[in-house]
Each structure stands twice: as structure tokens, then as C-alpha cells.
Amino acid sequence: MGSRVRVHNDMPPGHIRTPAYLRGKCGVIERTLGPFPNPEQLAYRHSGAPLALHRVRFTMAEVWGAAAETPTDTIEAEIYAHWLEPADAA
Amino acid sequence: MTDTITQGDGHRWHDMGGAAAGEIPLADHDFALWEKRVDALMILCSAKGHFTVDGLRRVLEDMPPSSFEELSYYERWIASVSQNLVEAGVLTTFEIGERMSAIRERGPTYGDAADG
Amino acid sequence: MPHDHHDHLSPSGHPFRADDDHPLSYWQTMEISVRELLIEKGVTTAAEIAHQIDAMDNRTPANGAAVVARVWTDPDFHAAMQHDASAATSEMGFNIGPMKLIAVENTADLHNIVVCTLCSCYPRNLLGLPPDWYKSRAYRSRTVREPRRVLAEFGVTLPSTTQIRVHDSTADMRYIVIPARPDGTDGWSKDDLAHLVTRDSMVGTGLPKSPDAPDTLA
Numbered sequence: 001m002g003s004r005v006r007v008h009n010d011m012p013p014g015h016i017r018t019p020a021y022l023r024g025k026c027g028v029i030e031r032t033l034g035p036f037p038n039p040e041q042l043a044y045r046h047s048g049a050p051l052a053l054h055r056v057r058f059t060m061a062e063v064w065g066a067a068a069e070t071p072t073d074t075i076e077a078e079i080y081a082h083w084l085e086p087a088d089a090a
Numbered sequence: 091m092t093d094t095i096t097q098g099d100g101h102r103w104h105d106m107g108g109a110a111a112g113e114i115p116l117a118d119h120d121f122a123l124w125e126k127r128v129d130a131l132m133i134l135c136s137a138k139g140h141f142t143v144d145g146l147r148r149v150l151e152d153m154p155p156s157s158f159e160e161l162s163y164y165e166r167w168i169a170s171v172s173q174n175l176v177e178a179g180v181l182t183t184f185e186i187g188e189r190m191s192a193i194r195e196r197g198p199t200y201g202d203a204a205d206g
Numbered sequence: 207m208p209h210d211h212h213d214h215l216s217p218s219g220h221p222f223r224a225d226d227d228h229p230l231s232y233w234q235t236m237e238i239s240v241r242e243l244l245i246e247k248g249v250t251t252a253a254e255i256a257h258q259i260d261a262m263d264n265r266t267p268a269n270g271a272a273v274v275a276r277v278w279t280d281p282d283f284h285a286a287m288q289h290d291a292s293a294a295t296s297e298m299g300f301n302i303g304p305m306k307l308i309a310v311e312n313t314a315d316l317h318n319i320v321v322c323t324l325c326s327c328y329p330r331n332l333l334g335l336p337p338d339w340y341k342s343r344a345y346r347s348r349t350v351r352e353p354r355r356v357l358a359e360f361g362v363t364l365p366s367t368t369q370i371r372v373h374d375s376t377a378d379m380r381y382i383v384i385p386a387r388p389d390g391t392d393g394w395s396k397d398d399l400a401h402l403v404t405r406d407s408m409v410g411t412g413l414p415k416s417p418d419a420p421d422t423l424a
Contacts (some may be wrong), residue, residue, distance in 0.1 A: 033306065034378075043142070045141075069351065069354055070366070077373075078374075079376070079377075105323070106343060108351045111343050115342055119338060121335060147325055164233075165231075165233040172236055181240065185243060189239040190239045197230075198229055200234050202230070203238055
């Protein structure tokens with residue numbers, strides 16, 4: 001498993017493929033893919049300079065806190081590199 | 091695009107992960123011919139480079155929240171395919187509408203009006 | 207105009223919904239308009255559209271089931287699927303196009319389930335068109351938050367010792383769940399094994415059929 005990352009907590013308008021429920025959350029990179037063109041630009045008929053795409057694994061506890069159905073279950077999602085920053089060590 | 095922000099914090103309605111919702115409706119339906127044609131037009135036009143699936147999604151997301159309940163999946167898709175083709179310069183809104191009026195003259199059902 | 211041969215039964219055996227008996231809707235009119243204009247402008251042809259519909263009709267969960275059965279019986283293919291599932295399935299004739307396929311495997315300790323919270327991304331070339339429930343607000347909203355309650359609605363209950371992993375299909379990957387091979391199937395042919403693999407088991411909302419009851423509806 002790769003490095004620990006945090007998802008940016010921005011709320012931009014428009015076409016974004018980073019789900020709101022993951023913004024601000026920390027996870028671990030499961031694998032890196034791509035590069036792929038940026039859908040945020042493709043959606044508006046611009047060519048999107050290719051970006052790395054990271055599959056990030058989150059625990060349910062991290063995402064939902066005390067409301068987690070089963071804290072040790074996990075979610076994996078694909079997050080474009082510009083939405084991620086290194087997370088401080090746990 | 092800002093018309094569809096339904097929460098003060100900018101959380102868009104289509105971004106549904108984690109929202110409260112009821113039981114999952116398990117009933118399925120067989121796709122009608124017109125729905126398969128919508129699907130085919132999307133696949134073909136995007137493969138030919140007239141628009142991207144990203145553009146398709148963007149137009150779907152910019153629809154008002156009520157469209158998810160009031161329009162079926164492929165009704166929203168044909169609306170998005172049309173808009174994307176107009177943005178691409180392949181079709182104009184005028185000619186789409188003009189042809190639609192002519193189609194309505196052909197008869198009251200899809201069977202009457204299609205393949206005319 | 208060539209005779210349209212889609213008018214009888216759909217691939218599931220059900221009749222197409224009787225559009226012919228219902229009043230033409232605004233959106234159906236738009237479909238006809240757009241299709242005719244695209245053909246007249248030479249963007250596409252009626253034959254090309256019909257061919258695409260046929261191609262989509264021929265993509266059924268049987269494709270995915272064949273892949274699963276081969277994973278279960280062919281160790282080299284299993285390894286290839288873990289390394290590059292797009293390439294491995296492409297060699298079976300299933301072309302995923304510009305997307306990339308990832309196969310996620312169920313074990314006694316891990317159960318995978320796939321959702322697209324943002325829209326309806328789905329491995330169409332292996333499973334056909336997604337069912338209505340996959341595209342529903344309830345499935346898209348709840349699966350990432352309460353997958354066990356969602357699974358219960360599909361009649362699946364897993365022990366607390368099994369981790370559930372939800373895959374949110376947010377970008378260019380498409381996912382197929384490789385269910386765990388049912389016990390009591392040693393020596394079975396790939397075809398017989400494929401018959402145990404349901405569509406839902408490849409999305410993660412179901413389990414494969416039992417070898418004791420392979421003909422039950424799943």
C-alpha cells in the first residue's frame with residue numbers, strides 16, 4: 001500500500017469527479033493509474049492535460065466517523081492527483 | 091451551473107454518496123427501442139468525437155434536481171445528447187425543433203412517427 | 207427503410223415495452239428528430255445505429271460469467287486478470303474500449319460491491335446495460351454509507367468477520383466482482399460454472415448460485 005493522502009476540501013462549481021463525501025478525508029493510495037485527461041476540463045469541451053489517477057482506500061470510520069455502519073469496512077475510489085495532498089502521519 | 095447547487099455549502103444534487111434514501115427499488119424494465127436508440131446515439135456520437143462522456147455527464151448534472159424524479163434515465167440522456175450535439179455545432183436547436191414538429195404530424199404513437 | 211427486426215422479443219424474453227400503444231412523448235420525438243438529422247447529415251447511418259443496438263443486445267452477463275469461470279479454472283488467466291484485466295478480457299473478445307477494467311476478488315474475508323455514486327458507470331461490455339436499481343437514488347446514496355443494510359435488501363448477509371469493500375466508480379476504471387467459487391464444484395466444466403455466476407454476483411449485490419440449486423432464480 002502506498003502513501004497516506006488527504007482529499008482537498010474544496011467545493012467548486014461544475015463537473016467534478018471527486019465525491020463530496022470524500023472531501024477532506026484521509027486514505028491510503030492503493031494503486032496509481034493513468035495518466036488520464038482531466039474530466040473537469042473535458043466536460044466543457046476543453047482538452048484536459050493528463051493527470052495521474054490514484055485509487056485511494058478509506059476506512060468507513062474515516063469517512064463516516066461514529067455513524068459508520070462497520071468502521072473497518074472500506075471504500076475505494078479513484079481520485080485525480082490534483083485533488084490529493086500528502087497527509088500528516090497518523 | 092450554479093443553479094443546481096441545492097445546499098449552501100455547494101454540494102451538488104447529483105453527488106449522492108452518503109445521502110439518506112429509502113429502499114432500493116428492485117424492479118427492472120426491459121429497454122424500449124427508443125431508449126436503445128438513445129444509448130446507441132450517445133455511444134456513436136462520442137466515439138466519433140462530437141462530444142465526450144464528460145460533457146454528457148456535465149449536462150445531466152446541470153439539470154434541476156427535480157429532473158431525476160420527473161424524467162426517466164433515457165429522457166435525460168436524449169436531452170443531454172441533444173445539447174451536446176448543439177454545443178458541438180453538429181445540430182442547431184432550431185432544426186431539432188423544426189423536425190420534431192414534423193414528426194408529431196406523422197401520428198400519435200412512436201410506431202407511427204419513427205422510421206417515417 | 208430496412209425492416210426493423212427489433213420489434214418482437216427483447217433478449218430477456220419479455221416483449222419490448224409497448225411504445226406503439228402509448229402517445230408519442232416529447233423526448234421520444236426528440237430522439238427521432240436527432241437520429242434522423244444525424245443520418246441526413248452523414249454523421250451516422252441507420253445501419254450503424256442498428257448494428258450498435260445489436261452489439262449492445264449481445265452484451266449480457268453471460269460475458270462476465272465466462273470471465274469468472276475462466277478465472278476460477280485457469281491459473282494463468284487468473285494471474286493475467288490481476289495484472290491487467292483489460293488486456294486479459296480483451297483476449298477473450300471483450301473490448302472495454304477506452305475504459306480500464308479492474309477485477310476485484312471476493313474471499314471468505316473480503317466482499318466487494320460496486321457503485322457509481324456520481325452517475326451510473328458500469329462494465330457494460332461484460333454485463334450489458336445496468337439495471338434500474340443500480341442507477342437509483344437509493345443505491346447510489348446508501349451503498350457507500352451502509353453497504354450491509356443495502357446487501358440485506360438484496361437478501362445477502364455476511365458475517366462481521368468479512369470485510370466489505372465498496373468501490374465507487376468515479377473515473378475511468380470499471381469494475382467486475384469475481385465471486386468466490388462455490389464449494390462442491392470441483393471438476394466442473396467452465397460452462398457449468400458460468401451458469402452459477404449471476405449478474406448481481408458480479409456487481410457485488412448477490413452471491414453465485416449454489417451447485418445444489420443451479421436452476422433457482424437468483
